[in-house]
Amino acid sequence: MDQGLDRVGDRLTTAGRTGWRATAAWALAAGVPLAFLGLFFAWPVATLVGRGFVADGALDLTGFREVFTEPRTWRIIGLTLGQALVGSVLSLLLGIPGAYVLYRCTFPGRTLVRALVTVPFVLPTVVVGVAFRALLAESGPLGGLGLDGTFAAIVLALVFFNYSVVVRTVGGLWEHLDPRAEQAARALGASPARAFRTVTLPALAPAITSAGAVVFLFCATAFGVVLVLGGQRYATVETEIWMQTVQFLDLRTAAVLSVVQLVIVTAALWAAARARSRREHALALSPATRSSRPLRRTDALPVAVTAAVVTLLLAWPLGNLVLQSLRTPDGWGLGNYVALGTTGGRNALTVTVWEATATSLRTAALAAAVAVVVGGLVALVVSRRPRSPHARRAVSVLDAVVMLPLGVSAVTVGFGFLITLDRPLGLDVDLRTSGLLVPLAQAVVATPLVVRTVLPVLRAVDPRQREVAATLGASPGRVLATVDWPVAARSLGLAVGFAFAVSLGEFGATSFLARPDTATLPIVIFRLIGRPGAENYGMALAASVVLAVVTATVMLVAERLRGERTGEF
Amino acid sequence: MGPSTEGLVVDAVSVTYPAAGRRDEGARTAVDHVSLTVGHGEVVALLGPSGCGKSSLLRAVAGLEPVATGRVVWDGDDVAGRPVHERGFGLMFQDGQLFAHLDVAGNVAYGLRNRNVPREERRTRVAELLELVGLPGSGDRSVSTMSGGERQRVALARALAPQPRLLLLDEPLSALDRALRERLATDLRGVLAATGTTALFVTHDHDEAFAVADRVAVMARGTLLQVNTPAALWAAPADREVATFLGYQAFVPGTAGEPSVAVAPDGLVLDDGSAGPTPPTGRWAATVVGSAFRRGRTEVTVDVDLGEGTVRCTAVTPSGPPVVGEVRPGASVHVVLDESRTATLAG
Numbered sequence: 023m024d025q026g027l028d029r030v031g032d033r034l035t036t037a038g039r040t041g042w043r044a045t046a047a048w049a050l051a052a053g054v055p056l057a058f059l060g061l062f063f064a065w066p067v068a069t070l071v072g073r074g075f076v077a078d079g080a081l082d083l084t085g086f087r088e089v090f091t092e093p094r095t096w097r098i099i100g101l102t103l104g105q106a107l108v109g110s111v112l113s114l115l116l117g118i119p120g121a122y123v124l125y126r127c128t129f130p131g132r133t134l135v136r137a138l139v140t141v142p143f144v145l146p147t148v149v150v151g152v153a154f155r156a157l158l159a160e161s162g163p164l165g166g167l168g169l170d171g172t173f174a175a176i177v178l179a180l181v182f183f184n185y186s187v188v189v190r191t192v193g194g195l196w197e198h199l200d201p202r203a204e205q206a207a208r209a210l211g212a213s214p215a216r217a218f219r220t221v222t223l224p225a226l227a228p229a230i231t232s233a234g235a236v237v238f239l240f241c242a243t244a245f246g247v248v249l250v251l252g253g254q255r256y257a258t259v260e261t262e263i264w265m266q267t268v269q270f271l272d273l274r275t276a277a278v279l280s281v282v283q284l285v286i287v288t289a290a291l292w293a294a295a296r297a298r299s300r301r302e303h304a305l306a307l308s309p310a311t312r313s314s315r316p317l318r319r320t321d322a323l324p325v326a327v328t329a330a331v332v333t334l335l336l337a338w339p340l341g342n343l344v345l346q347s348l349r350t351p352d353g354w355g356l357g358n359y360v361a362l363g364t365t366g367g368r369n370a371l372t373v374t375v376w377e378a379t380a381t382s383l384r385t386a387a388l389a390a391a392v393a394v395v396v397g398g399l400v401a402l403v404v405s406r407r408p409r410s411p412h413a414r415r416a417v418s419v420l421d422a423v424v425m426l427p428l429g430v431s432a433v434t435v436g437f438g439f440l441i442t443l444d445r446p447l448g449l450d451v452d453l454r455t456s457g458l459l460v461p462l463a464q465a466v467v468a469t470p471l472v473v474r475t476v477l478p479v480l481r482a483v484d485p486r487q488r489e490v491a492a493t494l495g496a497s498p499g500r501v502l503a504t505v506d507w508p509v510a511a512r513s514l515g516l517a518v519g520f521a522f523a524v525s526l527g528e529f530g531a532t533s534f535l536a537r538p539d540t541a542t543l544p545i546v547i548f549r550l551i552g553r554p555g556a557e558n559y560g561m562a563l564a565a566s567v568v569l570a571v572v573t574a575t576v577m578l579v580a581e582r583l584r585g586e587r588t589g590e591f
Numbered sequence: 592m593g594p595s596t597e598g599l600v601v602d603a604v605s606v607t608y609p610a611a612g613r614r615d616e617g618a619r620t621a622v623d624h625v626s627l628t629v630g631h632g633e634v635v636a637l638l639g640p641s642g643c644g645k646s647s648l649l650r651a652v653a654g655l656e657p658v659a660t661g662r663v664v665w666d667g668d669d670v671a672g673r674p675v676h677e678r679g680f681g682l683m684f685q686d687g688q689l690f691a692h693l694d695v696a697g698n699v700a701y702g703l704r705n706r707n708v709p710r711e712e713r714r715t716r717v718a719e720l721l722e723l724v725g726l727p728g729s730g731d732r733s734v735s736t737m738s739g740g741e742r743q744r745v746a747l748a749r750a751l752a753p754q755p756r757l758l759l760l761d762e763p764l765s766a767l768d769r770a771l772r773e774r775l776a777t778d779l780r781g782v783l784a785a786t787g788t789t790a791l792f793v794t795h796d797h798d799e800a801f802a803v804a805d806r807v808a809v810m811a812r813g814t815l816l817q818v819n820t821p822a823a824l825w826a827a828p829a830d831r832e833v834a835t836f837l838g839y840q841a842f843v844p845g846t847a848g849e850p851s852v853a854v855a856p857d858g859l860v861l862d863d864g865s866a867g868p869t870p871p872t873g874r875w876a877a878t879v880v881g882s883a884f885r886r887g888r889t890e891v892t893v894d895v896d897l898g899e900g901t902v903r904c905t906a907v908t909p910s911g912p913p914v915v916g917e918v919r920p921g922a923s924v925h926v927v928l929d930e931s932r933t934a935t936l937a938g
Contacts, residue, residue, distance in 0.1 A: 409609065409657075411609055411610070486684055486688045487688050487690065489653075489655050489682065489688075490683075490688045491690075492654075492655075492674070492675035492676045493653055493675055493676070493678075493680060493681055493682035493750075493755075493759070494676075494681065494701050494702035494705060494749070494750070494752075495676050495677075495679075495702050495706055495753055496705045497674075497676050497705075498676075500676075500705060501676075504690075504701070505690065508690075508692040
């Protein structure tokens with residue numbers, strides 16, 4: 023009897039001990055990212071937004087009435103939604119034929135075209151703005167059209183930027199669709215158009231809605247492109263927040279606008295999440311098939327559309343940017359690149375462009391490291407399907423929480439840093455002077471991208487692989503090292519590249535935090551293009567080329583590290 | 592220590608799954624107080640339709656599902672507090688679940704690495720096992736280039752490599768086509784016998800269970816219906832459900848309190864019409880539905896009332912030349928029992 027009781031006691035303690043250790047490990051894995059995002063995202067943003075609602079220690083909502091009675095506010099909201107809507111619809115209309123041609127057909131040079139299509143998405147927004155400016159400005163080849171500083175110019179740049187999102191998201195699903203469903207429809211008497219409309223399009227719908235929602239989100243929160251191309255005339259909610267805080271120091275208006283931005287973004291994220299869960303479902307149903315076939319004469323229309331987009335909308339602005347960067351006041355030459363070693367005409371800058379490039383690389387390396395650790399931990403935790411319904415709910419909450427930085431304007435994050443992190447938590451350290459603020463803010467911005475890159479790969483690991491490893495004597499730690507890690511490592515390479523590229527091009531938050539002597543490349547470019555003088559303009563173009571080349575190189579290396587495409591973007 | 596504590600003892604084990612919804616009510620019981628033993632070196636098959644809880648029971652033994660009630664005991668030790676990787680129970684899945692990032696040798700050696708077996712010994716053992724499962728010298732092949740049957744052979748070698756105390760097999764042959772399945776079942780039986788492995792084997796295919804196992808446990812709706820050797824089970828199914836699951840096609844109700852008789856797939860014989868007196872087991876009028884020539888003789892599908900209403904059965908023609916002419920659809924015929932192909936139900 024006693025012995026029996028002892029044995030029960032033994033059992034409870036052993037079970038209790040292993041359970042406790044596992045729980046502690048998972049709590050740590052979830053706690054580190056939560057603490058990071060709490061300190062460097064939630065707190066600064068909440069403090070900033072709070073300033074809009076609290077006056078003299080009491081809740082004060084008069085700010086809302088004032089802002090919403092301004093006709094300017096409604097014009098800005100209308101313009102934000104308008105440019106996002108037109109930008110995403112146009113991206114979808116042009117991107118779906120592109121997805122077909124690049125992921126369903128084979129032709130010589132397809133790999134090259136696919137790579138070219140990818141480049142714009144990873145280009146820093148400032149570079150895209152400068153490239154379109156160079157094309158549409160009076161001195162540019164399309165100067166005669168008078169598009170510089172117009173709504174059309176902004177929309178064109180947004181489509182340039184987001185075309186690849188549509189092509190890659192929709193194409194990624196399309197190449198995995200079993201062509202036999204469409205062939206069966208054809209055998210049942212459907213014309214090619216009807217088979218496409220009744221079989222293929224419904225199957226693609228989740229990817230199309232997902233891409234549409236993500237593009238809408240990117241368009242609605244576009245900052246650098248609008249700031250460079252729109253100037254004062256075309257403000258969106260995002261640029262207006264920047265304007266109100268930096269130019270007019272009107273925190274209350276900025277806070278109210280931040281809330282508006284949050285509402286728009288939450289709606290887009292919600293739609294994207296719904297579409298995504300449907301897509302994961304749909305993908306599980308269809309086996310990965312290699313279904314490409316050579317181009318046919320009937321493909322003329324999508325081929326023509328894609329060729330036009332790739333040459334006119336993608337290649338031309340980039341080619342023109344490079345060309346214009348070689349034009350100096352004294353004729354063609356490398357003068358603008360030589361000038362990158364200087365601080366610009368009339369000392370427009372505090373540092374040389376090369377110094378800024380070094381700062382950018384250093385900052386981005388640190389930011390990428392932080393983002394990969396934080397995002398990797400989140401992806402690891404969220405990829406698990408715990409048995410208990412409570413734990414499962416906690417996991418899905420974490421999944422949603424880490425996506426929030428995607429939705430909050432980077433400008434808000436940057437300004438929030440400035441007002442909260444002078445003496446964080448009462449500690450006697452001023453993070454603002456330590457040079458850590460910029461990489462930390464960039465890491466916050468890059469973390470959701472890391473999660474979205476690594477998570478689908480980890481989720482694709484069959485849970486039974488881990489079970490089989492455990493029955494072969496692998497401890498939980500060894501299962502992580504021998505089952506999850508080999509699969510995740512490749513996507514982690516891509517995630518590092520993504521985080522690095524995003525940090526290199528980050529402009530919204532950095533524009534608040536970088537001091538003149540630690541300015542990054544995008545900041546320097548923005549400053550140069552805002553200063554008068556052909557010399558500064560030429561330097562801005564040359565610096566944009568440098569930034570574009572560095573970013574594209576990072577992304578191409580990262581892409582090489584990736585095998586089968588399973589990530590989100 | 593009595594023989595009952597040797598090997599695996601599953602004692603009144605239940606497995607429940609939490610409800611999918613928000614509220615905790617509606618938890619599903621997949622396994623309901625099942626007790627079962629597997630002696631050292633014995634191979635026991637858990638046979639049942641899909642969803643009967645056999646895989647859940649297997650997972651509970653492996654430690655992959657918590658046990659709601661009861662105990663899982665090995666050689667007298669309750670393994671409840673032991674995590675999966677410390678139980679020493681191997682597991683083989685239906686689709687192998689080979690590690691795609693490792694080659695064949697890497698897969699087979701995986702469990703040995705976890706136990707820090709020295710490299711030389713590992714290499715020898717991998718070669719031995721690949722030989723044993725019929726894939727000698729394929730250690731450096733990539734698993735992605737292998738056929739389904741080869742993958743399962745690798746999965747078997749991998750599961751056996753660390754010499755598990757107990758091997759759990761979850762429908763290891765179900766994903767393969769029929770001919771391959773039959774050949775692999777024989778090979779599996781041979782490998783388990785050669786290595787003296789104690790095994791618990793889950794399947795929904797009675798032929799497979801009979802081909803591989805020393806004893807077969809028939810399971811339905813989370814409970815065990817009957818456990819016995821294949822021969823004993825076939826000779827005396829406990830009830831109609833077991834008999835149906837073993838493949839018996841129809842039942843002749845017993846008269847005056849006698850038990851029913853189960854009719855095997857080839858237990859009905861077409862009466863050639865020239866027969867004399869009615870046999871003591873009976874003789875029934877039947878209507879031909881169709882016929883097919885299969886495995887060297889004519890199998891006739893008939894509608895017949897054996898005493899419980901009309902059922903559709905298969906009858907075979909008596910040995911001799913095929914009688915295709917007489918079995919046109921709609922023809923009236925008579926059928927009798929082949930007593931060597933029937934079983935009397937125990938209950």
